[in-house]
Amino acid sequence: MIITQYYCRLLKWITPYWKTLSIAILFLAIMALTLSMLPAFIKQILNSIFVNKDPESIQFVALAIIMLFIIYGTASYISIHAINAASNKLGIDLRIAMFHKLLNMPVQYHDNLTRCNLATRFIVDIDQITHTISNVIIILVKDSLTLIGLTAWMFYLNWELSLLGLLIAPIIVLSIQLFDRLIHKTNQQARQISEALTQGLLNTIDNYKTIKLYGGLWREKQHFRRQAEQVYQATMHQVVIKALGISLGQAILILILTAIVYLMTQQAYYNKIIMEDVGSFIVAILIFILPVQRISSIYQHLQQGQRAIENLFSFLTYESKPDTGTMVIEAAQGELTFERVSFSFHSQAESVLDNLSFVIKPGEVVAFIVPNCSDKTIFMDLILRFLCPTGGRILLDGHDVANLKLTNLHANIAMISQNQGLLDKTIAANIAYGTMRCASEAKITAASQASHAMDFIREMPQGLQTHVGEGEIELTEQQCQYLAIARVFLKNPPILILEDVPMTINSESQHLQATLESLMQGRTTLIITQQHCLSEKIDRIFVLENGKITETRKWNKLFTKQGNCIKFFQSLFKANRDGQSSKNTHK
Template sequence: MLALFAMTTMAAALASLPILIKQILESTFIDKDPSLMQTAVLAMIALFIIRGIASYLSIFTVNKATGKLGIDLRLDFFNKLLTLPVSQYSHLNKNNEINTLISNIHQITQTTPRYITIITQDSLAIIGLIICTLYLNQEFSLLLLLVTSFVVLVTQMTHSHLNRPDQESLLASKNLIQHLSQSIAHHRKIRIDGGQMYESQRLGKISETIYHAEMQQAIVKAIAVPAGQIITALILTAVIYMVALQVITGALNLHEVGALISVVLLLILPIQRIAGLPKQLAHDQKIIETIFSFLDQASEHDTGIISIPHVSGKFVFEQVRFCSDIHATPILNHINFTIKPGEVTVFTGYTAEEKNALINLILHLQQPASGRILLDDHPLADIQLNNLHANIAMLTEDDYLLDEKIAGNIAYGTMRCANEAKITTAAHASHAMEFIRHMPEGLQTQIGKTDTTINKQQFRQLAIARALVKNAPILILDEIPTHEESNPGNLLSALEKLMQNRTTLIFNQHIPQLKKIDRIVVLENGCITESLKEPNNFQAKKEKQAISN
């Protein structure tokens, strides 16, 4: 409402300007009264001040409203992005669609205030100036308004026609690029067969086609521009002639003519902006359609009907087969094994694609093409996602800051309610307190954006502390540190504490030096080739193969 009031005030101030101009001209040339002229000038200055204040309020309130619209759009975008099926992420990253969508949202929030201003403020200004013109001279006002509108529309249509891209020229340019690309791609064949001259002639003919298309466009421009100027000049000449006749016959006075001319000049810009609005809206319509097309995508659907607050950690894979949309061959094929509660299982020999597919299946972020996975004898698809994820903790190699504070990185997400004592206990158990105690503000130290940074090992210690706070019965370790890494002692000790009494799934190409490993599962070509319960025998077998090779 404040923005509408401010825009109405601006329109009223603009519509009052010709009346003040009339008063100034009348007091100067007819009444010759300096006091009246000074009063009119002061009133005009006050009018500009009022208009300036109203303009500030209008710009501020409109941009504030559209800024909130931008926040809402970005939040909707982020929420949709976080709830999309996992299969959509590779497509978004590959096509750089995320950057495009964020850029589109920014562009819409920047252009929306301008559109609101044009539609509301300029419409009110035109209505106000029309009322002002009727007040000044009812007989001549309609003619001036029609002529002004007609001249502006002719100019707008001329520019719109001339700026329209020529289809023939675009097709010829596209053809030229295509042939150039072919010539570059097959340069060896062209040179061997001596086809340079032929290719040059063929590309020259395409260039001539572009030249002829550009010349046709230039001829149209050469005719349209002078024609538009002549029509405009004739109309203006006719109006000036009619005004001169009205002045000679006494139907119009000098001050009325000056006021009407000021009305015409003030009308030109608002009419031009409104006339150009459809073209701008047509351009932004595609951007808006792209944004809402993304927001209308189906979010990940939770099919779970079973609520299990706490699980024991038994996994059963029954002939699990998984295919992605990209690959024709299955990524995982006939995965069939059982993991008992509290068992430590190491997966090795896999490709990155196989590992990610298996982890996504366990987290129920993707569905198997056939077969099924059971958790505590319940089909994974029947367990509610929030229950499933609450029972799983995961450590990955590419850990990053989840919060700006150390405490926020340990008690993250659903663990925000954890008290400081619980966070401190987890930090001690993960050996993270060894570096936290040296931080300027301890657990409340801001990291990442300031000079306070942490190294990769400290990242992992925070991740272990986070898993300890979550205290989930199932643990997934994705590429944990091996014996070859520097100073892994504290990390392995913290991992041993974390793994106690938990079903642990370890994905690592090298067998880690842990006290307890119950089984080693070898994944090759999407299948389980070996499932051994004697880790030492497996390591000896690998060393034997390496020596023989």
């Protein structure tokens, strides 16, 4: 079923390009006119050959037909170019609108988004929409006008035969639509069976060890064979339907042409129609067939594009929570307070984080050991206000972060993760990113020197302006981390979050650790990690387990008594010793 409201909404997006579309429609009309005029020229050339036998007239008509095809080809080029220009500009607008919407989506949406879904929405769906728009415009304008012109000419030649053709045309259209819908249904069934085969294959790969362990190889082979047979049967069913449709279509066409030719011969026998009219009428019918087929398939084109349009508008109308904060802190000190903060998802009765209360003073370095990855992510998202607490509140310098403008809150926080990626094309643009894009080269250079990123930047061909990334100079993970540190130095926020960044006594990257410790000076620093975190720069260590803080310990009292924190490190050191012993054994 075609839902017209989606196409009406899409019409609003394409109206800005009405001038380009007007050019396309004009030249599509010229194409329709040239096709409609061809049978008239055929009549003239037949008349010149068999009746008048005038060589000059034959040459003139032949040249006119050549000019007609030249005009048709030129109009075809211009119309195709104009339609695709308008539809592709529409595609750009839709992609930009989707990207803007994506940036404003809540963090939960990004967490559930896969690369496959992203590629489908931004590439496949938009391409399908632009393709549908182009085809529908061509069919509605060129083919419709062609049918009108040919019908008028055929009625001029012989109204009886034309009336017969018009009576038969709806039967042809209905037959084509019936087979199109039948083919669409079989395609959907075949697609579902293919998806089931793919899902079964992926399930076998994911559980390969278990299948071998329990001797399930024979069962999996038999199951896959049955699914493969189903795919074969579905494919053959498609082939049968298509072949049957082609055969019946050809049979109906032959019967119709035979009937029309028979009637024309009867009329010619009684001198009701002359030979040149017969030839012109036959040419008109042959041209008539293709537009009828295309107009009959317009439902299929609309049906194919509808799914993509539904996905588009469901995405664009997805409700994103607006920023309700109004307060601005000019110069934050960096005091961070959790007051009985709890968080739970609506679908879960238990709290993910439960009644967290603590105060981090300005300039204090605090480590949070969170063994659960999900709890760690939620904890950081609450601080960054990507998520809102379901209970309690988070304060920055005594102000509820819910009342702060989101841009102001983020201006006071920087974050460095273990796996830092590149954000722009040049080294300078990666450091002066986002709101810092207008920073002077002197400030960028100073940040690079403070972060020791300048040690490898000097060796680059163009220094700070060197292009990096895919297809350019590739940077190591450690070099990307130095750029991230330089970005923080340039931003100079009062609060720093380090996510899973190594801060260990025996770190292999001592130079990087020293740079991080330099960055932490004078900043409220939260080291949030699933791993061990041993550094004399840490003032306190919190252990967050099962949504609660189960251990709080100052660094100088870390090893003085038993507790969750000391047990965690004891098990960690034991694991490290066992790992080292295993390596020595293999050696």
